[in-house]
Amino acid sequence: MTVASFYVILNANAGTASAKGVTADALGALFELHGLQATIDARSDVSLELRINDAMASGAATIVAAGGDGTITALAAKLVDTDKSLAILPLGTVNALAKDLSVPLDLPAAVAALATGQSHRIDVGEVNGRVFLHKVVVGLIPGVAAGREHIRGRQGTAAKIGLLRYFFRRLARAKRIPVVIDPIDGLRRIERVQAIAVASNAYDEGLGQFFSRHSLDRGTLTLYVLRHFTLRDVLRLTTGMLLGNWRNDEALSVESVRAVTIDMRKDLIKVMFDGEVETMQTPLEFTIRPKALSVIVPAATAASAVAA
Structure with a gap:
């Protein structure tokens, strides 16, 4: 057979x-x-x-x-x-x-x-023993994403307006939360933030590069710390992403790490895990697993990866 x-x-x-x-x-x-x-x-x-x-x-x-x-x-x-x-x-x-x-x-x-297609090996992130491919986010963003679940499957202008209203209400009520950030190769610190994201590798900065990554095999995590997130910040960051100059925004800090632990006062927190809202136990212990996953990519993609 x-x-x-x-x-x-x-x-x-x-x-x-x-x-x-x-x-x-x-x-x-x-x-x-x-x-x-x-x-x-x-x-x-x-x-x-x-x-x-x-x-x-x-x-x-x-x-x-x-x-x-x-x-x-x-x-x-x-x-x-x-x-x-x-x-x-x-x-x-x-x-x-x-x-x-x-x-x-x-x-x-x-x-x-x-x-x-050809095989190409990429990194995967891991948090508390679970594999993720994109990013894990804590803070304001998972709460906003939860609102998306209420309109999933609904189409039309009314659903989109409802999501926008929910987003702006959450934004107006959002408070900064204290978190402990402890990178394996950096200084342990306490910060008050609106949101933190840990991504496998880094998002590109360039004209029109909106949450995209051209390299998935650098062997690093990227820590994004959003300290405040007002409506003005939203507009400025969105514009910066479209124009390709968002990494140096005043509300954001970006740091490359091999591993990091993030802790909060709560034992259980909501996170956005590769786009889905889940509940996880703290502390969150992040590591990177270099080239741990074989993926099939178009021949042109494989050729550019080798050239890089």
Whole structure:
């Protein structure tokens, strides 16, 4: 019996998949069109954890996350430090890692790119033993993100206005919180902040570079400390990101670290974990795992990574 080269975990409820009605049959046909063997797992009555375990036991060399960032992060956690590779078919709303890796956001183009894709190893972050691919945020931002959950699935102007009103109410009421920041290669300190983000590697600064990373294998975490966040700060930082000069903003400090512990007065806190709001135990202990994950990237992306 021939083992399929690709094992695809399809999350039909992901943003783009749901909107476009992506099905297992349609996805399978795209793989066949490009001469690729794939097993498509579109089960909705089985937990994601069990589906990932089945994928790991399948014998396929590449496991494909056909879904959003949550599906990708969950799969990546199992693939770290294994001989299998992660591939992405971006079917979510944000598709952050896909954009960083220059994976086409158009589904047929993304499948076509797998035919000539190459493996490339990237870093992953870890907090309290859990793998993350983008960033973990504490403070004001998770509270704002929680408001997004109330309108998820709702479309139209009314939903967007509702989110903006919620955001500005939270902004007006936000208070700075005391946190202990203890980097492994720096000075332990206490600061009062609005938010802290710890990212795997660093976000780029450049014209139009909005929360994007061109390098995911530098072996460092980046600590972003937001000390105040008024409406004026929001407008200035957003403009700075679009113009490419945000890192030196007066409200923000940026620091590269190999590991850092962040503690607060509360035992349990809300965090934004790769875009999803979760509750975690403090202290938060962050480390970086250099080149721990193999990902399949378009050939052009792999060539530019080697040149860099």
